[in-house]
Amino acid sequence: MENNIEEKIDHPLVEFWQQFSKNKGAIFGLIIIVLFTLIALLAPLLSPYGPTSIDPEYLRIPPSFSEGGSFKYIFGTDDVGRDLLSRLIYGAQISMLIGFFVVIISCGIGTILGLFSGYYGGWVDRVIMRMIDILMAFPSILLAIVVVSVMGPGISNAIIAVAIVAIPGFTRIVRASVLAEKKKQYVMASKTFGASSLRIMFFEILPNCMAPLIVQASLGFSDGILNAAALGFLGLGAQAPTPEWGIMLADARPFIESSPWMVTLPGICILLAVLGFNLLGDGLRDALDPRLKR
Amino acid sequence: MLLDVKNLNLKFQTSKGVIHAIRDLSFSIKQGETLGIVGESGCGKSITNLALMGLLPDTADLSAEKLEFEGKQLLKLKEKQWQKIRGADIAMIFQDPMTALNPCFTVGYQIEETLELHRKDLSKEERKEFVFELLDQVGIPAPRERAKSYAHELSGGMSQRVMIAQAIACNPKLLIADEPTTALDVTIQDQILKLLKDIQAKNNMAMILVTHDLGVVAENADRIQVMYAGEVIESGTSKEVIHAPKHPYTRGLLDSLPGSGDTSFRAHLSSISGMVPDLRFRPSGCQFNPRCFKSKEECTSSRPMLNQEDHQVSCFFPMSEG
Numbered sequence: 120m121e122n123n124i125e126e127k128i129d130h131p132l133v134e135f136w137q138q139f140s141k142n143k144g145a146i147f148g149l150i151i152i153v154l155f156t157l158i159a160l161l162a163p164l165l166s167p168y169g170p171t172s173i174d175p176e177y178l179r180i181p182p183s184f185s186e187g188g189s190f191k192y193i194f195g196t197d198d199v200g201r202d203l204l205s206r207l208i209y210g211a212q213i214s215m216l217i218g219f220f221v222v223i224i225s226c227g228i229g230t231i232l233g234l235f236s237g238y239y240g241g242w243v244d245r246v247i248m249r250m251i252d253i254l255m256a257f258p259s260i261l262l263a264i265v266v267v268s269v270m271g272p273g274i275s276n277a278i279i280a281v282a283i284v285a286i287p288g289f290t291r292i293v294r295a296s297v298l299a300e301k302k303k304q305y306v307m308a309s310k311t312f313g314a315s316s317l318r319i320m321f322f323e324i325l326p327n328c329m330a331p332l333i334v335q336a337s338l339g340f341s342d343g344i345l346n347a348a349a350l351g352f353l354g355l356g357a358q359a360p361t362p363e364w365g366i367m368l369a370d371a372r373p374f375i376e377s378s379p380w381m382v383t384l385p386g387i388c389i390l391l392a393v394l395g396f397n398l399l400g401d402g403l404r405d406a407l408d409p410r411l412k413r
Numbered sequence: 414m415l416l417d418v419k420n421l422n423l424k425f426q427t428s429k430g431v432i433h434a435i436r437d438l439s440f441s442i443k444q445g446e447t448l449g450i451v452g453e454s455g456c457g458k459s460i461t462n463l464a465l466m467g468l469l470p471d472t473a474d475l476s477a478e479k480l481e482f483e484g485k486q487l488l489k490l491k492e493k494q495w496q497k498i499r500g501a502d503i504a505m506i507f508q509d510p511m512t513a514l515n516p517c518f519t520v521g522y523q524i525e526e527t528l529e530l531h532r533k534d535l536s537k538e539e540r541k542e543f544v545f546e547l548l549d550q551v552g553i554p555a556p557r558e559r560a561k562s563y564a565h566e567l568s569g570g571m572s573q574r575v576m577i578a579q580a581i582a583c584n585p586k587l588l589i590a591d592e593p594t595t596a597l598d599v600t601i602q603d604q605i606l607k608l609l610k611d612i613q614a615k616n617n618m619a620m621i622l623v624t625h626d627l628g629v630v631a632e633n634a635d636r637i638q639v640m641y642a643g644e645v646i647e648s649g650t651s652k653e654v655i656h657a658p659k660h661p662y663t664r665g666l667l668d669s670l671p672g673s674g675d676t677s678f679r680a681h682l683s684s685i686s687g688m689v690p691d692l693r694f695r696p697s698g699c700q701f702n703p704r705c706f707k708s709k710e711e712c713t714s715s716r717p718m719l720n721q722e723d724h725q726v727s728c729f730f731p732m733s734e735g
Contacts, residue, residue: 131563241471308513310468312527312579313500322526326517 138406145402151395159212166205167193170362174200179378195380197371203381206362207388213363214344214392217278221343222336224282229289230332234320236290237297248294251287259284260349267355274363277356281346285339292335296328330407334400341396348389364389415586415619416465417441419479423457423464423643425472432692434460434473435643439719444586445617447610449634449651451627451666455689457643458623462589465621466503467495483586501531504580508592510572514564520575521560524548524582531583547578552608570601574608581612588613589621594629606633627670631655639663642690642700649724659724659731662701699728 139145158165168174174196181188182195182203194203236247254262266280300306301324309323350356351365359366364385371381423435435457442448450458463469465482467490480487482503490498507513515523521544528540535543548556551574564572573593580588590609594602610633613620622634630637630651637654639647639662647660658664665685667673673683687704690696696703702712707730717727 304507304509304512305515307468308505308507308576309515309526311466311499311503311505313496313498313530314526315496323515327515329517 135406139402142402142405144398145405148395148398148400148402151391152399155211155392155395156215158208159215162208162212166202166208168202168205170206170209171201171360172205174202176200179374179381181378182380182384185380194384195378197367197381198374198378203384206367207364207384209362210364210367210385210388211392213274213357213361214347214389217274217281217347218340218343218392218396220278221282221285221347222339224279225285225339225343226289226332226336228282229286230293230325232286233290233293234297234325237294238301238316238320238324244294247290251290254283255287260346263346263350264353264355267350272355272358274357274361277347277350278343280350281343284346285342288335288339289332292331293325293328296331297324300324300327331404334404334407337396337400337403341393341400344389344396345393414441414481415444415446415483417479417481418465419477421461421464421475421477421480423460423469423476424474426474427472427693430693433643433695434692435464438643438645440638440645440648442587442619442621444619445613446636447613447620447622447634449630449637450621450623450640451625451630451637452640453625453689456640458640459591461640462505462591462621462623465589466499466505467492468499497531500527500585501583502585503587503589504583504585505589505591506573506576506580506593509596510576511564511569511596513576514572516564519561519563520567520572521545521548524560524575524579527579527582543582544578547582548575550581550612551575551578552604553578569597570605573597573601573605577605577608577612581616581618584616585618587619587621589623591623592625593622594626595624602629609633627655627666639666642695643692644700644727645719645725646701646728647724647726648719649726653724657724657732659726660701660728661705661707661730661732664732 177189177192177196178200179198180192180196183190183193188195192202192204194207196202197206232247232251236244257265263277263280263284266283267276270276270279297320306319306323309319314323347356348363348365348368351363352369354366354369357363357366359370367385368382368389371378371385375382418441419439421435421438422433425432425434438457438461440448450461452458460469464473464475465487467487469475475488477488482498485498514520521541524544524547525540528535528543532540532543544560545556548560553559553571553574559567559571564575567575577593588609593609594605597605606629609620612618622630624630634651637649637651638645639654639660641662647654647658647663654663655667658667662685665683668683669685671682685704690700690703696713698711698713698715699705699708699717702708705712709730711729717729719725719727
């Protein structure tokens, strides 16, 4: 009996998955992300060596699949003899963490600002949106550089800087959805049942704005990784021995001709992670949009 | 008196001038009574309801000699106090039940939310049980399963039942039904109105039934109040207003019902010519005079007031009986 009813009613998540799984690119993106996440979580188990352990015998050894490579170091070693594979694996951990925290911070702050701005309107809206406009007036990486140079380099400051840069996107998206949602009758209905403004904002309107927000969050993840890597590359993000992909790129730059794998491999990792999240974001958008129109 | 309104005035400041949406509105409602409010679109029915719930937009300027609910001065309430009254003492149901339910949550959860707000004495389990009870009370079959559905999975009639369940969850003393059956088809309309009447009788709840369907009010309301351009123009028991309307406008409304005049096949329906006045440019004198077939000079020069008889009417030349 119970099962019968459950089957008849298509849960929104089931419906969503049917739409989403039709999109091959999105599935590909999802697989990449799941892989990277697993690698990040299992980094200590997967990596053959420590991320900073040095083997002076093997400096700049090419990957095992190319000429002169050694099976001891599958992806080769860098200029001070660290195993590239281990560093890339730990780099995944760092990049995923950066992306995660960037999205949490920017999405949290951006959503709250957007909700207040859209719901209250008037001067609240004007103040918040002008602040957002100011943030948007700066090129994003430049703004991040400014923030980091004020607070000093380091991985947590890089996260904060990148998160601040990402706030306007979230605020604008949430505000736009709130403006549309707050006119709907269910908002008025919950007012007549005695709900407070905060309750209406966070428990009635916000869940209805989730679709664009999820898309923006997944795109924000890739932007976060990319911007943090850029800061690392400029020496303003994570600092030297940290196995961060951006730093690895920067460190390998002098050897780009003699040991191209040192540049290529972290580059490919950044590319794959960003591509994965972008594909996922696009897939989510395609799957969630028709529900919005309905 | 449960609700007592005296000389309520509502103005909107707009960029194009002041709109005087409600003018000197007075009415009262007793416990357990049904008041039907009838009128054309834009005559101020819905905005009156919002005023009674304290949900007017910020641009509204509300004043009243008296606006009392159970002896409480509604005009002096703060937002926090309003939130305690809304849903608990005064509840409202809407014209389009499909859009009045939040599409993101199950209907059971939405009813539970109302209980969570106003019935702090109930535990989580008791609330859940009570939701099933309420759904059962409004005639929803298999309430335990239905509570898990979303708004888009329910038909219009079902959604309206859910809305009613939510509205009566805290046993309000006054239920405002803003065209509760307009979006539903006729057979469902009847069921919903019957349901409302049953609940009303059981809980001794007062009800304001707003509609433009004269048939609905005639059958369901104890008293009827006809509104035009933000004013009450006629008020009396249902029987009086329907069978012996005094105001030419009420007469016109009744005449424009199908089957009231010429009943031959494809006969023309009679209608009231003209339009509701633009509230920014109200006509002088009686608001109805530009459309009234009885209009005389006096109607344009001075404004008729509601007389103080049981069957009130604001007209210089009321219709004679019959």
